[in-house]
Amino acid sequence: MSTQPVKADRTIDARGSYCPGPLMELIKAIKEAKVGEVVAVYSSDSGSRRDIPLWVNKAKHEMLGIMDREGFAELVVRKSH
């Protein structure tokens, strides 16, 4: 997982949404994105930190980073295919 800051092509603010809301919004955004694009999702739900990397791995995309922000997490994903 890279620590380099990557500029997201799109950012989804899913704060306030409960499990599995942020994951579902990320999946939708990845579906809509072009290959190679970077999607960031803001999540305040405690499930996302586990479920999002799990999904990214399973769906064979790339997890670029999970950053702690104030009161939420920013999860950054690259669409690989």
Added chain:
Amino acid sequence: MTEKMAIVLFSGTVDKLLPVGILASGAVAMDMEVDIFATFWGLAALRKDMLTSNMRISKDFEDMAGPMMQMMQKKNVQPWFETLKKAKELGNVRVHACAMTYDLMGLKKEDLADFVDDVVAVGEFIEMAREAKITLFI
């Protein structure tokens, strides 16, 4: 072939309907198809007039109904059927009305929520569940 999850939705209380939407979403996220067989109270909960007006929760936790509903409203928790509808948009989730309950309750297609796909008899659902990796009774 895509793996499948089958759910017998028997309950009609909000506290049990909520996990149905959530579990269906999780299954879709993890690349599974979902077949939901809505029977008895589960089918009654799918009537158009019940979707938003349903405030029932399990008898065991009856005293919690008020506080739970208030908390859910305050925290803007998505209604269970919206979660289910989103799962349907993202993947292959089919909602089947149980034929026996449908006849017993004298229901018509237009009485049921738009996301109900069809009316299915028990034998057909068993054939769906036979192929499922996961089967839940809720």
